[in-house]
Amino acid sequence: MSQNKNKVIAHRGAWKNTSATENSIAALENAIKLKCYGSEFDVHMSADSVLFVHHDHAVKGTDIEKTNSTELLQIKLxxxxxxPTLEAYLKAGAKQKNTRLILEIKTSSISKERSLALTEKCVEMVKKLKVEGITDYIAFDYDVCLKVKQLAPNAHVEYLNGDKTPAEIKAAGLSGVDYHFTVFKKNENWIKEMHQLNLSTNTWTVNDEPVMKWFLDQNVDFITTNEPELLLKISK
Structure with a gap:
């Protein structure tokens, strides 16, 4: 795991209080400079099966899944x-070992088959670049989470969607959950139950100080935020 002991995961990198664009390599590098525990980012697959880092399905009006990589490579943030391609992004992250790379496998807008194909390619790329030791996976698609564990049994995999109980996550062999903060607020006992089952707890996207403090008091393992600087300051 990360050598940084804080609970801070920078959501799409550290971009909001810097000049970086979210999900850019600069945002990743800013999160590393801040010594965040992790830096989260999102991955899609182009029409010709090249992996790109971006949050939305479209970038500047161009649908990533329906566009070839040659065209996507021309787009400027x-x-x-x-x-950035996933390969370039992981290579930038591989220059250090303290901040973990929190790779979100985005659900395809086209088909379940493409989501699973993207999953295979993500795991393959992580292995190829030898960054398994600093990479964790998150996904909204439960089948994608299960597929990652099948392909990389030792990988840390957290489910995002918020509709599975601690017992279901444990039974599935997943590492834990990364649930929206409102899910944990509705199920206040889940953090404790997850910990009793040796599962990790992460919450997104927490940007307000009172909510950060509530989760710190609940002893959540990680907090994903657009305000990593604030969370680092109050969690010292």
């Missing part, structure tokens, strides 16, 4: 960077 607001900070001047090219739209």
């Amino acid at each position: 607001e900070n001047g960077e090219n739209l």
